[in-house]
Amino acid sequence: MSNHSYTHKCLNILGNELRLNIIASLQKKELTVTQLCKSLDKEQSAVSHALQQLRHCSFVDYKKKGKERVYFLKSKIFEENDKPLFELVSEHIDTYCKQGKC
Numbered sequence: 001m002s003n004h005s006y007t008h009k010c011l012n013i014l015g016n017e018l019r020l021n022i023i024a025s026l027q028k029k030e031l032t033v034t035q036l037c038k039s040l041d042k043e044q045s046a047v048s049h050a051l052q053q054l055r056h057c058s059f060v061d062y063k064k065k066g067k068e069r070v071y072f073l074k075s076k077i078f079e080e081n082d083k084p085l086f087e088l089v090s091e092h093i094d095t096y097c098k099q100g101k102c
Contacts, residue, residue, distance in 0.1 A: 006098070007089055007090075007093065009057065009097070010089050010093065016050070018040070018042065019053065021040050022040070025039055025040065026078075030071060030072040031070065033047055033051065033068075033071070058075060058092070058097070059073065059092075060075075075092050075096065077089065077091070
């Protein structure tokens with residue numbers, strides 16, 4: 001897959017309001033699906049599906065806490081920094097996508 005294809009895939013995943021709201025929530029703290037549903041006022045199926053897509057592209061991950069999954073941001077693309085967006089996307093691609101994690 002070319003860098004252009006990876007970039008398109010990453011930006012496509014980020015080009016969704018629910019997924020962006022999930023990312024914004026997870027920038028503040030780690031959350032369960034239930035907590036995300038309450039804070040975003042969305043159905044569990046929609047939040048779970050969005051999280052699955054974000055996980056597939058290595059933007060988020062989770063850890064088990066009892067019977068629940070606690071989600072957190074995995075990609076450094078969402079940290080505060082002064083790098084241009086496409087440079088951050090390129091770093092994400094090199095770190096995750098080209099390693100077969102996307």
